Amino acid sequence: MTDRLGAPRAEPIFERLALIGVGLIGSSIARAAREMGLARTIVAIDRDEGVVGRVRDLGIADEATGDALAGVRDCDHVILCVPVGACGTVAAAIRDGLKPGAVVSDVGSVKASVVAQVAPHLPEGVAFVPAHPVAGTEHSGPESGFPTLFLNRWCILTPPEGTPPEALERVRAFWTAMGSNVEIMTPEHHDLVLAITSHVPHLIAYNIVGTAADLETVTQSEVIKFSAGGFRDFTRIAASDPTMWRDIFLHNKGAVLEMLGRLNEDIALLARAIRWDDGDALFNLFTRTRAIRRSIITQGQETPEPDFGRRRPD
Amino acid sequence: MTDRLGAPRAEPIFERLALIGVGLIGSSIARAAREMGLARTIVAIDRDEGVVGRVRDLGIADEATGDALAGVRDCDHVILCVPVGACGTVAAAIRDGLKPGAVVSDVGSVKASVVAQVAPHLPEGVAFVPAHPVAGTEHSGPESGFPTLFLNRWCILTPPEGTPPEALERVRAFWTAMGSNVEIMTPEHHDLVLAITSHVPHLIAYNIVGTAADLETVTQSEVIKFSAGGFRDFTRIAASDPTMWRDIFLHNKGAVLEMLGRLNEDIALLARAIRWDDGDALFNLFTRTRAIRRSIITQGQETPEPDFGRRRPD
Ligand SMILES: NC(=O)c1ccc[n+]([C@@H]2O[C@H](COP(=O)([O-])OP(=O)(O)OC[C@H]3O[C@@H](n4cnc5c(N)ncnc54)[C@H](OP(=O)(O)O)[C@@H]3O)[C@@H](O)[C@H]2O)c1
Ligand SMILES: NC(=O)c1ccc[n+]([C@@H]2O[C@H](COP(=O)([O-])OP(=O)(O)OC[C@H]3O[C@@H](n4cnc5c(N)ncnc54)[C@H](OP(=O)(O)O)[C@@H]3O)[C@@H](O)[C@H]2O)c1
Structure with missing residues (x-):
């Protein structure tokens, strides 16, 4: 069992990664994705301008913004890292900014409800691969994250029927690169x-x-x-x-x-x-x-x- | 808040200390009492000859024996460090070996039952000061103990009415020297x-x-x-x-x-x-x-x- 992340990838998995919600989980993904070279550009999005400022100071993302709709534009991977009750609202807010071929995901601790909230808002041509990294601490906020949070932990994916296999594989590769073991099951x-x-x-x-x-x-x-x-x-x-x-x-x-x-x-x-x-x-x-x-x-x-x-x- | 035991005492509190049961708690007391100079001689007693041998190898007591009755002879402090259900039997087994003026104590996690089990067996002239150090780990046995187990933790004493004040004070001093805060309350x-x-x-x-x-x-x-x-x-x-x-x-x-x-x-x-x-x-x-x-x-x-x-x- 290793206790470090491996060597960074030669080529990123995604060009432009948007993280919506930069708390414990969002900020840990930012740090791990940066360290492992999983995205060419990382865009951190938070509704709270104070948090956006702290994220800039921490230097854990390439761009940071309070505007979710603008933030997701041109992104090929968008991960909702907000409380599960907020996922529907956030999905509705970004729908018009999602580019065709983008892969949307989340990290919510509940899956059936998130699928029900998010799926209806996603435009044709955008894949949805819900994820739940089973890892965390009792702390929150962007300062509490760290790049090895997901190392040796399990990440559960609950792709709906009809998910394009290459979208699933990219999300799987993304979590595997952050050190997780991936398991697939139904949301229920x-x-x-x-x-x-x-x-x-x-x-x-x-x-x-x-x-x-x-x-x-x-x-x-x-x-x-x-x-x-x-x-x-x-x-x-x-x-x-x-x-x-x-x-x-x-x-x-x-x-x-x-x-x-x-x-x-x-x-x-x-x-x-x-x-x-x-x-x-x-x-x-x-x-x-x-x-x-x-x-x-x-x-x-x-x-x-x-x-x-x-x-x-x- | 300090994270080390203090300097050892110039003079021990007890001449001869017997610990009956050398598991996590008994062996931690042996180590702490040795390090702090709380007894001139430490006698470790365990019903299991295998454990007696391991205690000798660990070198955490001055004497080690499987014979409780002989072991407590001449001791001025005897602490029962066995499961609460075994306290009555152990008290009965040692009663004829206890010297007048000795102070008997225990470390049981339950107090009213231990008092009811032990007190009837104690001869006139032997004081009983029940104790419960609120400290532990999930491990057991003599190898699992360590001298700072009680440091910054509370130790509860439940002296029965009529306990000689000097017996209470010596037990209090004993636990305080191992780094504990002492509180007194009724067994109930x-x-x-x-x-x-x-x-x-x-x-x-x-x-x-x-x-x-x-x-x-x-x-x-x-x-x-x-x-x-x-x-x-x-x-x-x-x-x-x-x-x-x-x-x-x-x-x-x-x-x-x-x-x-x-x-x-x-x-x-x-x-x-x-x-x-x-x-x-x-x-x-x-x-x-x-x-x-x-x-x-x-x-x-x-x-x-x-x-x-x-x-x-x-
Ligand atoms: N913590 C864990 O152990 C753990 C483990 C696995 C999965 N998860 C899941 O991960 C997600 C995020 O948890 P976390 O631990 O990262 O929480 P966190 O540190 O409290 O961060 C939550 C983030 O969501 C944002 N947010 C909260 N309510 C929102 C709303 N109504 N609309 C838009 N954004 C909102 C917060 O924005 P502000 O900056 O304005 O507060 C913050 O950026 C949750 O779905 C949780 O179930 C958590
Ligand atoms: N562990 C904790 O977290 C904790 C905290 C505070 C208080 N306590 C109390 O401390 C006492 C000892 O616990 P421990 O954690 O030190 O347990 P432990 O590591 O399992 O040691 C128990 C000791 O008692 C002996 N013993 C067991 N049954 C006996 C019996 N019927 N007759 C004579 N000796 C017997 C064992 O002898 P063998 O060598 O033959 O097994 C062993 O020496 C218990 O009363 C417990 O309630 C425990």
């Missing part, structure tokens, strides 16, 4: 998989942090002091961007509620095992769950260091 | 606080990892591949020692089930907000939870680095 299956591997974990984390803050028997100051017992782990993902996560839950409602139902069934069994002193049931579950972490580490999706390799006093 | 309040900051988070983590492994619509291999979306965070605490955690749940039943009930009420509200598109309710919760992580970081209980400072490709 994606949404189910991510509900259990990402969305419900976030919901559970937000929930426990919220509940702990509201208890009348334990003070918030106690919760904070004694958080090293396990609670603090949950606060990381419960510190992720509120807009992004609101949109994810509203746009992947069905799968999230279904997975939550499953979780509730299983927690009821666990509560029962505790109430009736069924130590064996607990012990068996706790042994199985250990094995799953080992597989995640073996497959390079997690650090083998104890405590996530958290900064440790020396 | 401890168990409620830890239920929400540690026990229920572990239960939730074990539960989601178990549920994910058993789904029929998403394969285990998909769960592993796409775990970087949040799921993998939960697998860390769900990889903790099964015996230790079985015992914690069985011995802190009341508080764990009570806190789980609270969590269930709140998750029902969240599910309703998702179902009825109440984006504001979600957004408000997600903003509040962010603030809690900030406090935990400010108070030195968590690393400020994104993604826990997980090893990042450079």
Whole structure:
């Protein structure tokens, strides 16, 4: 398992790449695409002129603008890097600027809803290859990005039927060059998989942090002091961007509620095992769950260091 | 906030310290007590002769034995570092070896049950100062310990009424010298606080990892591949020692089930907000939870680095 990006490409995959939304993901793509030579010109687009200025200062794109319609003109790859609830509006805003043969993509954490929002706005001759890089941190904004964010992580593509094979291949090559492993599935299956591997974990984390803050028997100051017992782990993902996560839950409602139902069934069994002193049931579950972490580490999706390799006093 | 232990003491606090159970916690105490000069002699006791041999090889104690009764003889501080379910048996086994004036303690993650198990076995003239260092990793065994485990972490003491003040002060000084902040509370309040900051988070983590492994619509291999979306965070605490955690749940039943009930009420509200598109309710919760992580970081209980400072490709 390598921990660096490879040598840059001799020839770019795209001539002109537009990134709409230059937060954690958009700015990480800008940095990785620049480092790997994936586009001759990178155009960063953000609705917030303050962010446009910061992007210029960071020097992570060749051009930066607040005007999405003008920004996408002549681009052969356009990636929406905005919250999933904003994708339809952004697609509508750029439709008249998209050039024939352009490949549009996105990075949204939900896929069926994004496809439904975006596809209707795309003109004939423009291909749509939705993507979701399964990689991130709890931080946001253009300063938080880094070029190796996608390295050794999976990127899921959910191309609609009829997607031109060469559009799919270029998008695949683009993500592969940034170090990702690419997998293809339907938007619906994606949404189910991510509900259990990402969305419900976030919901559970937000929930426990919220509940702990509201208890009348334990003070918030106690919760904070004694958080090293396990609670603090949950606060990381419960510190992720509120807009992004609101949109994810509203746009992947069905799968999230279904997975939550499953979780509730299983927690009821666990509560029962505790109430009736069924130590064996607990012990068996706790042994199985250990094995799953080992597989995640073996497959390079997690650090083998104890405590996530958290900064440790020396 | 310092990240090193201070200078060793000129005079030890205890003459002869016995640690019963030399796993993560016992071996970390051995290392820290040695480094800080907290005891003239450290006796490591483990029921497993193989572990006794490894402890000798590691050189973390002055003496190592498999015989608890002989090991505690002449010791003025004896700390039980075994799973909470084993504390009563261990106390019974050492009672006839305890010297008058000795101070017995433990490190169990549950306190009311440990007090109930241990106190009846202690002879007149032996003080009991139960302790719980809120610090750990998901690893176990004598190799996993390290001397700064307790640095900048809280250690909770739950002395019963009538504990001699000098016994309490020596235990407090012992933990303070290992870098901990000491707080005193009743066993019952401890168990409620830890239920929400540690026990229920572990239960939730074990539960989601178990549920994910058993789904029929998403394969285990998909769960592993796409775990970087949040799921993998939960697998860390769900990889903790099964015996230790079985015992914690069985011995802190009341508080764990009570806190789980609270969590269930709140998750029902969240599910309703998702179902009825109440984006504001979600957004408000997600903003509040962010603030809690900030406090935990400010108070030195968590690393400020994104993604826990997980090893990042450079
Ligand atoms: N963070 C992760 O871990 C992660 C991982 C995989 C995929 N994703 C997906 O990536 C996308 C971006 O997330 P991120 O983490 O990069 O978020 P971020 O750092 O918060 O950046 C979001 C970007 O979207 C822009 N934006 C927000 N609302 C908008 C609107 N209504 N119209 C136009 N632009 C808008 C923001 O503009 P301003 O500059 O005005 O704020 C900002 O540039 C989301 O769809 C998310 O689901 C995130
Ligand atoms: N790990 C944490 O994060 C953490 C944090 C705070 C407090 N604690 C508490 O610390 C205590 C020890 O935990 P640990 O993490 O150090 O566990 P560990 O690394 O698994 O070590 C447990 C030790 O207890 C011994 N032991 C187990 N069952 C026993 C029995 N029935 N009779 C006698 N000895 C027995 C083990 O002996 P063998 O060598 O034979 O296995 C081993 O030496 C537990 O009460 C736990 O609740 C743990």
